[in-house]
Amino acid sequence: MKAFAVFALLAVAGADLAPRYGYVQPSYGYAPSVAYAEPSYAPVRVAYAEPSYDEAPVYAFNYAVADDYSGANFQAGENRDGYATSGSYSVVLPDGRTQTVTYKVADAYSGYVADVSYSGEAKYAPVAYKAAPAYHAAPAYQAAPAYEVEQVYEPLPVYQSEA
Template identity: 50%
Template sequence: MTTKVIVLTVLVAAALARPEPPPTYGPPAPAYKPPAHPRPAYGAPAYPDTPPQYNSQYAVRDDYSGNDFGHDESRNGYNTKGSYYVQLPDGRLQKVTYYVNGDSGYVAEVSYQGEAQYPAYQPAPAYQPAPAYKPAPAYKPAPAYP
């Protein structure tokens, strides 16, 4: 019986002395497996393939600063036409009229209205410095009487 106890003790000791593999760390296995091709919860919007069609225009006129410019354009499918204008500093009005028909590209015609005006040079008035600073008179206390 002592032999059996010794063998059993040796086996238990060997089993306890066996090296354990190191623990592995990482994310836990997901409990939920997503579908291979998820579908949106809503129906995808359908955008019809329609050719663009619009009209737009704007104009700015400011007499104080002299700004005067504007633009108008209309488009129907691949055909576009429009114009824009700007008041130039020399007094003329520059106007550009353009069109695009399909793949023809941008075709523009530039015209000017008015005569360029270049007024004679007027030098700025000569610099006149401000009068020099003069400090206020020093304080003189009034006499004190007993």
């Protein structure tokens, strides 16, 4: 056992685990020769002309959806000429009315001005309400049956005074 401890101590002392600083370039006996072509920096030809965004946008669009199967019924449209924008959109509400929003923006400083209107009369379907039955939870715990304890002593007699 002592010999093992001595050998272990010598192995730890002999192991040189101190970090080495610096790097030694390995020599392989040959130097690879690499030849690259000189890059050419010719101007790149442009395949398209850069669009100019200086002019004010002008557009108009409209769309509408009327699907009887799903019940979807809505439409929208907008016109824009420069900063002046106007449009409207409408949707059929669940109560049967049609909500129409008409909006306009006169210029960049006037802001968004909207006019909301409703057409039609609200119709609500009668709801047949039936109260759910009352919930009575079953007891989760069953108590063990009670048992009578036998008396192991005799109680003392109780005397009543004659007063």
